[in-house]
Amino acid sequence: MSNGEVTFIIERFDPEKDTAPYPQEYKVILEPGQTLLNCLNNIKWTQDQTLAYRYSCGSAICGSCAMRINGKAVLACKTQVSDCVKDGVIRLAPIGNTKVVRDLVVDLEPFWNALKRVRPYLTPDSQDAPEKEREQTAEEFSKIDPSTTCIMCGACYSDCNVLEVDNQFLGPVALAKAHRFIFDSRDGGGHQRLTEISETNGIWDCTHCGECTTRCPTETKPLSRIEEIKVKAMAEGHHGNAGARHVLGFRETVGRRGLLDENYLPLRTVGFFNIPGLLSIMPVGLRMMWRGKNPPMIPHYVDKVGEVNNIFARFEEFRK
Amino acid sequence: MKYALYTGCVAKGAGRELLAATYKACEKLEIELDEMTDAACCGAGVIGEDNPMVADLLNARTYSLAEERGLDIMNICTTCQGVHVKTRRKIDADEKYKARLNTELEKETGREYAGTVKIKHFYEILLHDYGLDRLKEKVVKPLTGLKVASFYGCYATRPPEVNELKNPDDPDELESIVTALGATPVKYDERLKCCGFPILMMNKRNSMQLSGNALSGAKKAGADIMVTPCPLCHLNLDAYQPEIESQIDQKLALPILHIPQLVALALGVSEKELRIQTHIVRPEGALAPA
Numbered sequence: 001m002s003n004g005e006v007t008f009i010i011e012r013f014d015p016e017k018d019t020a021p022y023p024q025e026y027k028v029i030l031e032p033g034q035t036l037l038n039c040l041n042n043i044k045w046t047q048d049q050t051l052a053y054r055y056s057c058g059s060a061i062c063g064s065c066a067m068r069i070n071g072k073a074v075l076a077c078k079t080q081v082s083d084c085v086k087d088g089v090i091r092l093a094p095i096g097n098t099k100v101v102r103d104l105v106v107d108l109e110p111f112w113n114a115l116k117r118v119r120p121y122l123t124p125d126s127q128d129a130p131e132k133e134r135e136q137t138a139e140e141f142s143k144i145d146p147s148t149t150c151i152m153c154g155a156c157y158s159d160c161n162v163l164e165v166d167n168q169f170l171g172p173v174a175l176a177k178a179h180r181f182i183f184d185s186r187d188g189g190g191h192q193r194l195t196e197i198s199e200t201n202g203i204w205d206c207t208h209c210g211e212c213t214t215r216c217p218t219e220t221k222p223l224s225r226i227e228e229i230k231v232k233a234m235a236e237g238h239h240g241n242a243g244a245r246h247v248l249g250f251r252e253t254v255g256r257r258g259l260l261d262e263n264y265l266p267l268r269t270v271g272f273f274n275i276p277g278l279l280s281i282m283p284v285g286l287r288m289m290w291r292g293k294n295p296p297m298i299p300h301y302v303d304k305v306g307e308v309n310n311i312f313a314r315f316e317e318f319r320k
Numbered sequence: 321m322k323y324a325l326y327t328g329c330v331a332k333g334a335g336r337e338l339l340a341a342t343y344k345a346c347e348k349l350e351i352e353l354d355e356m357t358d359a360a361c362c363g364a365g366v367i368g369e370d371n372p373m374v375a376d377l378l379n380a381r382t383y384s385l386a387e388e389r390g391l392d393i394m395n396i397c398t399t400c401q402g403v404h405v406k407t408r409r410k411i412d413a414d415e416k417y418k419a420r421l422n423t424e425l426e427k428e429t430g431r432e433y434a435g436t437v438k439i440k441h442f443y444e445i446l447l448h449d450y451g452l453d454r455l456k457e458k459v460v461k462p463l464t465g466l467k468v469a470s471f472y473g474c475y476a477t478r479p480p481e482v483n484e485l486k487n488p489d490d491p492d493e494l495e496s497i498v499t500a501l502g503a504t505p506v507k508y509d510e511r512l513k514c515c516g517f518p519i520l521m522m523n524k525r526n527s528m529q530l531s532g533n534a535l536s537g538a539k540k541a542g543a544d545i546m547v548t549p550c551p552l553c554h555l556n557l558d559a560y561q562p563e564i565e566s567q568i569d570q571k572l573a574l575p576i577l578h579i580p581q582l583v584a585l586a587l588g589v590s591e592k593e594l595r596i597q598t599h600i601v602r603p604e605g606a607l608a609p610a
């Protein structure tokens with residue numbers, strides 16, 4: 001890269017012509033301070049007009065230029081090329097968990113559908129229109145400040161590990177959007193929203209892989225928002241699901257012994273009277289027992305466990 | 321060298337072979353360990369999803385227990401390590417919150433978290449405190465010819481600000497340990513992905529699919545064996561492998577080692593002492609010299 005030349009290897013695909021995506025190389029002389037979007041424009045304007053990608057604002061506001069560099073989702077207009085050149089090469093591909101329309105342009109329909117599922121609009125308590133607007137204090141706004149910064153670029157959606165294996169999962173962008181309404185002082189549908197989002201495909205299906213927060217170019221940081229929703233759902237008693245029972249199992253055994261009781265937790269999570277559920281975890285239990293790998297039948301207590309009990313004794317108080 | 325060993329729950333429960341291997345490896349490396357039998361669960365991110373302050377108090381207590389010993393913490397689980405570092409950063413960044421935690425900690429446990437302790441995973445200690453050159457000198461049974469796929473898992477790599485990897489999106493750290501032990505590292509696409517363990521009880525299908533993708537990726541890349549710094553990943557990848565095989569309809573038979581087991585093997589510890597016979601996918605065949 002001594003002469004500032006960078007090779008862009010861009011994944012090209014036109015479903016009307018090609019059977020599979022293929023890489024195409026472009027050479028660009030890099031000038032200081034250039035963003036990835038600058039280079040793409042340069043390629044399109046001077047080398048290959050057929051290259052397709054999306055952009056609009058060029059300022060990390062509109063969210064239309066998300067793509068994958070070296071396998072990770074970024075905003076092209078916010079990314080300095082010099083930060084991601086590896087051995088003189090940059091690999092570009094469309095964002096993941098979507099279908100390609102052409103080259104770096106993807107079909108965002110499933111992404112918008114996920115958003116629609118969380119009803120991304122205010123549902124106020126009273127349908128009577130107030131005389132003036134519905135007001136909000138600065139303190140009330142601060143709770144939704146991060147989730148309102150989402151520009152819906154799809155970077156989190158692209159790299160979410162769960163979406164890779166299950167396209168029914170709501171995914172980070174929809175969950176962060178749900179946060180924005182669950183925590184909005186002007187919204188009256190919080191209870192219903194929390195009930196819905198605690199069900200299958202919602203908050204408890206997130207595996208906390210952290211990709212969403214790592215890729216997010218704004219302050220939305222979806223994983224933190226999902227964690228906040230979970231805290232609220234637990235505090236407000238949305239306990240009738242495996243995710244919440246799993247959390248309660250942790251609370252109960254760690255609060256008592258200081259350590260997790262791995263024999264108790266699966267039973268608690270599945271539900272003590274859920275016969276099919278219990279049968280489904282039996283094979284692994286027996287397998288582990290057979291190898292002498294099962295957790296000890298008499299669970300450990302940590303030394304000075306009284307200190308841990310004291311902390312848990314004030315559990316409800318420490319919620320505030 | 322001496323550390324306060326934070327075992328976490330799994331190394332005391334379903335992953336006792338990890339604790340055994342840690343002791344054996346450290347004995348060979350002449351690293352002294354003071355096991356924190358008084359430290360509680362880190363919450364694994366789960367208690368924090370219920371009550372962040374209780375989770376933070378548990379962890380602040382753990383740090384104060386290490387500070388009392390005058391030792392840095394050695395973690396042997398990347399989930400514990402990730403939670404510890406994240407919590408620590410949160411507390412240290414907010415003086416007011418730290419003061420409030422300390423008031424409650426003092427009231428309930430008579431302790432105080434000062435903020436002096438350092439928290440490191442076993443593999444980070446090898447890399448940064450012990451040094452790979454010194455490790456190489458200790459190798460008596462180089463793992464020549466063994467193709468090892470490192471599985472980092474989530475907490476070792478994300479979020480990037482809470483780990484010490486030079487390049488969290490394309491790290492080399494575990495591979496460099498594998499090389500130091502005489503084995504051959506194998507890279508594959510899924511090495512930084514999630515194993516799915518956190519949702520095992522909530523969505524078993526998705527959880528096993530994630531592990532299945534990783535196992536099958538490593539297998540395709542030619543790995544004889546996989547190594548992980550996280551005993552939770554280990555549980556999914558090893559204990560559930562028979563079910564994963566039927567879900568993805570592919571024979572895998574890929575043994576999974578904890579990183580201290582791999583290290584100890586190269587330092588001459590016997591397989592039996594490392595309790596590899598307790599693994600669901602038995603590693604003996606893969607480890608036998610060709």
Ligand code: FES
Nearest residue numbers: 058062063065077
């Ligand atoms: S072009 Fe608008 S965010 Fe990049």
